[in-house]
Amino acid sequence: MKDEVTSREDRIDALGGMGCKRKRVEDARFTQGKGNYVDDIKLDGMLAGDFVRSPYAHARVVSIDTSAALEVPGVLAVLTAADLEPLGLHWMPTLAGDKQMVLADGKVLFQGQEVAFVVAEDRFAAADGVEAVVVEYEELPVITDPFKSLESDVVLREDIAGEGDGVPDGAHGPRKHHNHIFTWEVGDKETTEQVIENAEVVAEEMLYYHRTHPCPLETCGCVASMDKVNGKLTLYGTFQAPHAIRTVVSLISGIEEHNIRVVSPDIGGGFGNKVGAYPGYVCSVVASIVTGKPVKWIEDRMENLMTTAFARDYWMKGKIAATKEGKITGLWCHTVADHGGFDACADPTKFPAGFMNVCTGSYDIPVAYLGVDGVYTNKAPGGVSYRCSFRVTEAVYFIERMIELLAIELNMDAAELRRINFIKKEQFPYKAALGWEYDSGDYHTAWDKALKAVDYEGLRAEQAQRVEDFKAGKTRSLMGIGLTFFTEIVGAGPVKNCDILGLGMFDSCEIRIHPTGSAIARLGTISQGQGHATTFAQILATEIGLPADSITIEEGDTDTAPYGLGTYGSRSTPVAGAATALAGRKIRAKAQMIAAYLLEVHDDDVEFDVDRFVVKGAPEKFKTMKEIAFAAYNQAIPGIEPGLEAVSYYDPPNMTYPFGAYVCVMDIDVDTGVTDIRRFYALDDCGTRINPMIIEGQVHGGLTEALAVALGQEIAYDEMGNVKTGTLMDFFLPTAWEVPNYETDHTVTPSPHHPIGAKGVGESPHVGGVPCFSNAVQDAFRAFGLRHTQMPHDHWRIWKTANELGLHD
Amino acid sequence: MIPAAFEYYRPTDLSGVIAILQEHGDDARVMAGGHSLIPMMKLRMAEVPHLIDMQDVAGLTGITIGDTITIGAMTTQAEIIDHAGLAEAAPIMREAALQIADPQVRYMGTVGGNVANGDPGNDMPGLMQCLDAEFTLVGPDGERSVKARDFYEAAYMTDREDEEVLTAVSFAKPAGGYAYEKQKRKIGDYATAAAAVQLVKDGGTCASASIAMTNLSDTPIYSDAAGAALTGTSVDADAVKAAVAAMLGDIDPVEDNRGPVAFKRHVAGVILARAIERAWSRA
Structure with a gap:
């Protein structure tokens, strides 16, 4: 075990x-192909189990006839709200303090809503059922329009409409209208509005x-086994969040928490989609209890x-005020x-x-004010x-577009406008106006490193030349330079x-x-x-001095893992x-006492060195971890x-x-709306x-994923509430072909x-990428008078922008 | 996304296929690569109680090059892309096939399935009209030929009888310059607009031009008028403009997630102009 010949650098490398x-x-x-996903179980x-779903976005359920389905060979049961009601499971609590129908209870509120759950011997029989x-x-x-909803006599949620005038409070306080959920306000509204009123530039x-x-890549699903x-x-x-699911299942089913084991096996991507609880989970549990x-x-x-x-769907009305020199005075x-x-919604x-x-x-x-x-x-x-992190893409898109709009208003370079308004290094920890x-x-x-890396001034000169060439009829392509400087807020979070x-x-780790x-x-x-199995082992390797390759990381089984709130x-x-x-440091503290005993010195006379404790001043005397x-x-x-x-x-804390x-540097074909991302530089800290x-x-x-959202990915509805983008033909997931080369830096x-x-x-x-791609598109048309155009920037919407600016005449 | 139950057949010769078609009429469908039919069955938009897989039917693959080029119906897009002789004799075939979906789809998708299904989004039907191809159909009464330009009646409606099988496409070896130009939102998407152009240059003059458009009506559109607008000209800006105007008189796009009609018509014009320009540069 003595390895004096090994250098300290070699020992560090060996840990990984x-x-x-x-x-x-x-x-x-x-x-x-050896992963073990839920559908592999x-x-x-x-x-x-399989769902009967509503073809309508808003309808009363007059009747449900399951008799023919029960005649289908292999079909064992068809659950409806009437079957779940005696168990109190026809509705379930949502993460946002609201409640949601597990199966349609008298009406449906969106296309695709769960109406009945067919249980059969196999997947095919269930589909036939x-x-x-x-x-x-x-x-x-x-x-389908939230503004119209707030003015409509149509009551969407009869269950919480109350009686007579006024509507009962919701989970987040008073509601203004029967289709209103909450009002949330932060900041100083009065002062902000005064500042904007009196501002030099808005x-x-x-x-x-x-x-x-x-x-x-993997959709949601479960296997319930009672x-x-x-x-x-x-x-x-x-x-x-397997532990949170265990607690929620216990609370709504009445099964004691020690009798519930929740297992998240390999998961094929989440991105927030797998945080919530869905009717499929409840129905599967009930069906397993019923059938055994x-x-x-x-x-x-x-x-x-x-x-x-879904994600997003925010209408954000913004005002930003500044001095003539570009110093922001209010938002x-x-x-x-x-x-x-x-x-x-899945929010704290x-x-x-x-x-x-x-x-x-x-x-x-x-x-x-917000x-x-x-x-x-x-x-x-x-x-x-x-x-x-919770609604942070919305926040960052909002401010990074408002900065660009302010730059247009000031007739100023958007990079310089950002620079003169950045929080300065010496201001940290920095208390922001809205509380964080x-x-x-x-x-x-x-910012300086990024602008230098892309030769920002050179890009602006090239862009100016392109505009001249376009006006002279030498090209039909415009060039956009998208800028973004984002600050995320992650790591939720302090229990207080x-x-x-x-x-x-909070979250947790247990080491043996x-x-x-x-x-x-x-x-x-x-x-x-x-x-995680890779990176958490690296943290531990450095903290406890054992090689990362000798450390197994295990997550996702609530019977063995310590309680935590999951990954999102x-x-x-x-x-x-x-x-x-x-x-790891607790392990190290005990290891220090053991090492001291073995080396026959006082605890304070040994110190940790990469993979061992050494006697201070006598590095030849040591005990490896x-x-x-x-x-x-x-x-x-x-x-x-x-x-x-x-x-x-x-x-x-x-x-x-x-x-x-x-x-982002992008070329745009004005005649077809086709975009070509020539360059994308990303510096992350x-x-x-x-x-x-x-x-x-x-x-x-x-x-x-940011490129997808900015350039075409959407869940679109028609006026009847039909989902227009329900397949991957219309819902944009980029392939290698659509994705540019990314330059990363830090x-x-x-x-x-x-x-x-x-x-x-x-x-x-993702947070920084969406406004960057969007800003590139919008910046390409700035010289022609564009202020703002809504995402997603797919071909026809870009074409429409160009058309409205008269660039096709 | 689970289809209704169906009987699966895998005959080894054409007479076996036709016998099943005769027995079950429009309850039976033949399947080539399956990339259009299977999703429709999974969505339960196509009810196919009797599915006939053509994979093992002998004599339906292969590419023959001569004054006439013949391609067996079960020849895949990948085989078209990889065939050096075809790339030499009719390079527009390779250029178009490379713009169909992605490599995985092209390993399964076939020429016959692409042209016979009658999906206005498919690329081969317009291309076949541009090349003035003939389709060979075999049925209980024997074999007949139909011109691609006469084959398509409406979306998914063609001149093929229920008991017939499309076995091959053939066309005269094309002359002159060519281009297949396609705009799509992403890999795997149907065209927002696509143009197939084949033209012959004689001195500085266009001796003949053939133009067909994809996904801009409920059938592919062969625009005789657009070709005529180029013929006899030097394919200058005015001629291209005239060809585009003629083409726009023939198409009838509808609004979908790719965009509204005005956008599609504009893009169709741009795409056709670019295709003509490229074909002329190669003529």
Whole structure:
């Protein structure tokens, strides 16, 4: 075991700890088709469930005739709301404090809503059973516009309309109208409005962030298995927060929590889609209890797009005020949020519009106001954070468009406008006007580095020449330069202000060191492709001095993993990553005592060095962590319990605030609306970097989803409430062909309050990418008088912009 | 996305196929690559109680090059792309096939399925009209030929009888310059607008021109008038403008998620102008 010949650098390399480009340990099974996803689970006697769904967006359910379906060979049962009502399960609570029909209770509120659940011996019989259920509907007036909804006499939610004048309060306080959900206000409205009233320059615009969908590769699904002998329910599913699901299932079913085991196996992407609870989960559990057999429910792609958890759909009216020199003096925003038929947003309880109040962005804005009104319409429920912390993409899109609009108003360069308004390095920790305290940042350094990397001035000169050429008839192509400087708010979060359904948003890690010097660590999070098994092992390798390759990371089984709130909102590294580091430090503290005993010195006379404890001043005297692990189990040490284990629950003192500077260079064919992304430069500062290769992969993925959203991806409805984009033919998922080459770069500004200084990165590129792509499109037409045009920028909408500017004449 | 139950047949010769078609009439459908039919069955928009898989039927693949080019119906798009002789003799075939969907689809998708299904979004029907191809149909009464320009009646409605099978496409070896120009939202999408152009240059003059458009009506559109507008000209800006104007008189696009009618008509004009320009540069 003595390895004096090995250099310290070699010992660091051998650990595979933080900062190295360790290859993903998950990929061997994923690339060989050996993953174990929910639909791979096959249990003895397992049945299949499938939904009868509403073709109408708003209708009364007059009758449901299941008799023909029950005649279909293989069909065992058809559940309707009437069957669930005696159990109190025909409605279920949503994460937003509202309730949602599990199966249509008298009416339907959106196209695709669950009406009946067919249980059959196999998937094919279930589908035939669905076809055979006869539902009689009576159509009702459809509302797809949230502004019209607030003025309509049509009552969407009769269950909470109350009687007589006025409407009962909702989960977030008073409601103004029967189709209104909540009003949420932050900031100083009066002062902000005065500042805007008296400002030298004001830019004002209505920005629509269209409805879209996370669309993970794997759709949502579950297998529910009720063991009637021991009373234990096992629920396998695509859950981004397995412990929270266990608690929710216990609360709504009455089954004691120790009798529920929730397992998230391999998950094929989540992006927020798998945070919520869906009727399919409840119906599968009930069907398993009723039949005594396991029941599997897996939604198909159309069901996923049409019903489970949309994202965005925010109408954001903005005003930004500044001096003639461009110093921002105030920001005002009022948002109308379309939540669909039920309020099923996944936000911390106290934040019905998520962290939309980070919308002052990266800028030192003295006063601001944000008001949000949530509204019911005849669209699917959801409102999840699609690859972002709660509503942060909306906030960042808002401020990064308002900055561009202000630059137009000031006739100023948008890069320079950002520079003169950035929060300065010495202002951190910075208290923003809408309440958040930014932990750390160095925006000017990052911005200068980005602009230099792309030769910003050269790009502007080229663009000016292109405009001249266009006007001279030499080209039909315009050039756009998209800029974005974003600040994210991730790592929810401090239990003092972040909970979901009363569950505090801490996270956890439990470590067991084995006698031979390897280890298993279990966490309350769950990877959906982020590579936790790789990166958490790296954190531990550095903290406890055992090789990452000797550390197994396990997540997702509530019978074995410590309680945690799961993986979304870039919270795994900021919260569970911190718990991991701190649990590792507990291991190290005990190891120090053992080492001191073995080396026959006082505890304070040894110090940790990479993979060992050494006697201070005598580096030849040491015990490796591997030796210490063996001794921990096999040597009687006075005053020290055998074993080497630790658990840590981490309640973060603050959020973390990753930031970044992005530049997109795009050519636009004015005649066809076709875009060509020539260059995309992304500088991310996520604090301490655990695995640069995984960060790069995360950035590529997030940017690609940003490109999708900005350039075409949407859930569109017609006036009858029909979903127009319910298949991947019309719902835009980019392929390798549509994706440009990305240049990644970084600065490192560690979080001062996080044990390893890491801030989280998975969602930053999406948050920053969407406004960057959009700004590039809009910037291309700035010279021709465009102020703002709504996303998504698909071919025909770009063509329409050009057409309206007279560029086709 | 689960189809209704169906009987699956995998005959090995054409007479076997026709026998099943005769027995079941329009309850039976033949399937080539399956990329149009299977999704329709999964959506339960196509009810096919008797599905006849053509994969094992002998004699339906292969490309013959001569003064006439013949392509067996079960020849895949991938085989068209990889066939050096065809790329030499009729390069527009390769240029168009490379713009169909993605490699996975092209390994399964066939020429016969593409032209016989009558989907206005498919690329081969317009291309076949541009090349003035003939389709060979075999039925209980033997074999007959139909011109591609006469084959399409409406969306998914063609001149093929229920008991007939389209077995091959053939066309005279094209002369002159060519282009297949297509605008789509993404890989795998149907065209927003596509144009197939084949023209012959004689000195500085266009001796003949053939033009067909894809996904701009409920059938492919062969625009005789657009070709005529180029013939006898030097394919200058005015001639191109006249051809575009003539083409716009023949198409009848409808609004969908790709955009409204005005946009589609504008793009159709741009795409055709670019196709003519490229074809002329190659003539």
